[in-house]
Amino acid sequence: DAGVIQSPRHEVTEMGQEVTLRCKPISGHDYLFWYRQTMMRGLELLIYFNNNVPIDDSGMPEDRFSAKMPNASFSTLKIQPSEPRDSAVYFCASSEDSYTEAFFGQGTRLTVV
Amino acid sequence: KQEVTQIPAALSVPEGENLVLNCSFTDSAIYNLQWFRQDPGKGLTSLLLIQSSQREQTSGRLNASLDKSSGRSTLYIAASQPGDSATYLCAVRQSGSARQLTFGSGTQLTVLP
Numbered sequence: 001d002a003g004v005i006q007s008p009r010h011e012v013t014e015m016g017q018e019v020t021l022r023c024k025p026i027s028g029h030d031y032l033f034w035y036r037q038t039m040m041r042g043l044e045l046l047i048y049f050n051n052n053v054p055i056d057d058s059g060m061p062e063d064r065f066s067a068k069m070p071n072a073s074f075s076t077l078k079i080q081p082s083e084p085r086d087s088a089v090y091f092c093a094s095s096e097d098s099y100t101e102a103f104f105g106q107g108t109r110l111t112v113v
Numbered sequence: 114k115q116e117v118t119q120i121p122a123a124l125s126v127p128e129g130e131n132l133v134l135n136c137s138f139t140d141s142a143i144y145n146l147q148w149f150r151q152d153p154g155k156g157l158t159s160l161l162l163i164q165s166s167q168r169e170q171t172s173g174r175l176n177a178s179l180d181k182s183s184g185r186s187t188l189y190i191a192a193s194q195p196g197d198s199a200t201y202l203c204a205v206r207q208s209g210s211a212r213q214l215t216f217g218s219g220t221q222l223t224v225l226p
Contacts, residue, residue, distance in 0.1 A: 033214060043202070043216040056213060091156065098144045098212045099164065102204070104157040 004105035006092050012111045018080040021108045023092030024073055033093040033102065034067055034077050043091070049075065082112045115140045117205055119217035126193055127225050134188040134220045136203035141181050144206040148177050148188050151200045151219070160201075161188070165208070193224045 005024040013019050025032045034046040047057040052069045060067070064083070069075040079086055089109050095102040116139045126132050136146070145164045149157040161170045161177040163186070169178040176189040186203055200219045207213055 031212070035216075042218045045213050045215070048213050050212070093157075093214070095214075098206060098208070101147060101159050101162045102206075102214055103159060104149075106156040 004092055004094050004103050006090075006105035006108050008108060009106065010109045010111075012113065013082055015083055015112055016081045017112075018078065019082045019086075019110060019112075021077040021090050021092075021110070023075045023077070023105060025075070025092070025094030026096075026103060027073065029094035029096050029103075031095045031097065031102075032069060032075050033095075034075070035091040035093065037089045037091060037107070046077070046090075079110075082110075084112045087111050115205060115207060115215045117203060117215050117217035119201075119203060119220050121220060122218065123221040123223075125223040125225060128193060128195060130193050130224075131189065131191050132193055132222070134190070134201050134203075134222070136186040136188070136217055138184045138186075138205045138215075140205075140207070141184055142208045143181065144208045144212070146177075146179055146186050147204050147206070147214070148175075148186075149202045149204065151202060153199075157202065190222075193222075195224045195226045197224050198222055 007022045033048040037043045046059045047067045049069045067077045089107045091107045093102045093104045118137045120135045147162045148160040151157050163170045163179040174191040179186045200221045202219045204214045204216045
């Protein structure tokens with residue numbers, strides 16, 4: 001398996017634009033996590049899914065953020081409208097179940113100017 | 114709410130030294146604990162996973178221990194090398210209905226040649 005795949009790797013956008021980040025988890029993994037990493041706050045859990053169902057989205061900072069998982073092999077994190085304070089590295093991770101390792105993608109570095 | 118703390122925040126050692134990184138967590142209701150390595154500008158690489166029923170796990174020069182009742186884990190690195198320089202993060206997997214992965218803020222390790 002190629003691991004967790006995220007796209008794009010880098011995104012630069014203007015304030016107010018819509019941004020969509022994409023993630024393909026490892027095949028057969030039932031859990032999918034979205035994290036945001038900044039120097040100030042470290043790694044923050046935004047939302048996680050189990051079997052494509054959102055379980056906990058309490059980490060989503062505002063209504064501007066939304067996430068979907070339409071099927072077991074694809075998830076999106078959307079920010080609309082984007083703001084400069086959304087600039088961070090966004091990671092997607094997946095695990096087979098609660099007992100096994102979580103594997104991370106390479107991240108998407110988002111810069112909002 | 115689970116809180117994960119890593120001490121020290123940064124550590125600098127000469128090559129060849131054995132060293133210990135510490136991780137503590139406030140809620141012992143966990144499935145497992147995972148140690149990760151993150152190189153600058155890169156994603157997270159899984160190093161070791163310890164299940165809640167285990168006391169330790171070893172991989173090469175790395176040894177991780179877990180004392181669930183006291184909420185502590187240590188990562189022991191033997192005979193450190195400059196290539197070990199990175200940020201080391203620990204994360205705990207909650208048990209119960211909320212099964213998210215909660216991270217510490219990491220220890221930035223520099224091994225001097």
